[in-house]
Amino acid sequence: MSDPEIIEEPTKEDLEETITEEITRIETCKVEKEPKRDYSSDDLEVFKIYLNEISKYPVLTREQEGELSRGIEKGDKDSKDTMIKCNLRLVVSIAKKYINRGMNLVDLVEEGNIGLLKAVEKFDYTKGFKFSTYATWWIRQAIERAIINQCRMVRIPVHMSENISKVLKTQNELQQKMGREPTIHELSTATKMPLSTLKKVFDAIKQDTSLDMPVGGDESSTLHEFIADDEKYLDPYLKIENSSKKDIIFKWLTFLSDNEKTIIIRRYGLSGNDPETLESIGNDLGITRERVRQIEKRVLSKMRNLLATKKISLEELL
Template identity: 40%
Template sequence: MKARKATRSEDSLKAYFQQIKTTPLLSFEEELDLSRRIMQGDELAREKLIKANLRLVVKIAKAYASTDVSFLDIVQEGNLGLIKAASKYDYRRNVRFSTYAAWWIKQSIVRALSNKRRVIRLPHRKEEALKKIQKTYYTLTQRLQQKPTVDQVARELGMAAEEVGSLLNASSAIASLDSDENFESGTLMDMCEDYTYDPDSELIKKSMHEDTMRFLEHLMEKERQILLYRFSFYGGKKYTLKSIGERMGISPETVRQIEMRAIRKLREHADELREYVYQ
C-alpha cells in the first residue's frame, strides 16, 4: 500500500515538473510589463507571471524537503506564496520578480511546515520570540566566531536563560544551542535557515516600509505625524505623549485622543498590510 502511494506521488511530481517546464521564462522587461498590466486589473497577466515562475517555487522548495511532509505539498504551499507575490509585485521598484517573490514563497512554506510539524501551535508572540533567538544566534556566531551558548543568547536579548530554553523546547525541530544544557538534541540551525544576509527579506522590509507610508496617507497630517512619533519611525525612538505634545504645541491628552482616532481609521484599511504579518 505504501509503495503504491509513493509511486503515485512520484508520478504526480514528474507530471507536474513536465507541465511547468513547458512555460517559457520571462525577461526582466516582460516582468515589468506584466506588473503594469496586473496593477491595472489584468488577470491574464497575473496568471502568466505566476505560471512562468512555478519553477522558482520548486527550486526554493527543495531546501525544505523532508520525510514527514510530501514534497508536492511543500511546493503547493510555496505556490500560495507565489500567488501573493504576483498580486503585490510593483514594477516601480525595478527589481526582478524572483527576488521579490522568494520571500513570499519561503514565508508560505515555513508557516505551513511550522503548523504541520508542531504538536502544539505556539502563540504569535512566542513565534516572534523564536525568530529573535534564531537571528541573535547567527549574529553572535559571526561576532564571536563560535557557537554561542543559551546564556549568551539570553543575555544579548535581555531574556532569562530559562525562558530561552523553554521556547527552544517548544519548537519541534530544536531544543538547545549547546550540548551542556538539559534540552532535547539538536541545534538552533535546525529551526530555520540563516537570514543574517537575505536580500529578498531586505527588499520586503523596504517594500513594507513604503507600503506602510502609503497606508498612512489615509490619515490627516497631524494624525500621521503622531503615529510616526509613537511607533518609532523617527530614528527608532518611541516618543512619549508628553514629548510629542511639546513638539506639536498640544497637550498629552490631545495627543492620546488623536492617536486613538488615527488607529481607529487605520483599522478600516488593515487588510492592506495584514499579509506582511505572521498569522
C-alpha cells in the first residue's frame, strides 16, 4: 500500500513572510483605480492571527477527503467546516499570485474563501480527483471576478462579459468531466469560439491558468508561449504530490545535460522557486527564447515516451 499523497503547503514561515510583504505593499498599490482601504495596526494584527491559526490545520489525505465528503453529502456541518479549514492555506497560496492587480491580499483572501466555499459544496469525490485540484479553479475564478468587478482595471463590453461567462462555465464543466484542464482546442470546440476570440477572453479576465493550457498535437507547448514573450508562467500549486513522483523526476534529471537540467528545473520550479519564462532562462544561458523552447520540448518528449512504458502521465509529475 502506497503512502498517502501529501500536497506541498505553504509553511508557517511562508505565511509570516506574506504578512511582511503585504504591510510594505498596502500603501503602494500599483493600480490607481483601486478603492482606498486604510489598514490600522490592529487590522494587520488580526490578519496575522488569522494566518497563524489556519497554519495549524493539517493537510488532508485522499481518504480523509473522501470521508469528509461523504459526511458533507449527508449534511454534516462538522465535516464541511473541517474541509474548509484544512484548505484555507490553499486560498492564501493562490491569492498571493494576484497581488498588484488592484486588490490587497486581505481582500483577495476573502474573495478566494468564497470560491473555496463553492468548491466544498460542489465537489464530487466519486470522480477520484483531489479536492485541492478541483477547488483551485473555483478559488481563482472568485478572485478574478472580484478583481474585474471591484477594481474595473479593464472596461469590459457586454458581449465580452457574456463570452467570459460562457468560457468560464464551459472550462469548469470540461475540467470536471475530464479531470484536467481542457486544451485550448477542446475549449474552442465546446464553446464554438475561434482561438482568436478565446485569446481576447483570456486577455480580458487576466486568467493566467488559461494561458498555461496545452496547445498543439503533442500538447507540449502552451498558449502563453504564443501570446506574449514576457508572460510569467504561473507556479502550479500541485507541482509534485508525493515523494515517489519526486524521486522519478530527480532520477530522470541526472541523465540530462547541464543546460537541459537547468531549463527543466527553472521552467517548472523544481528547486522550490517560481517557474521562469523562456526569455529569462535564455538570457542567463546566452541562448534565444526559441532555443530554450525547443530544448524544453525535446526533453519533455523524451520524458513522455519513457513514462509511457511505466503507464505514468508526464502531467502527473510536472
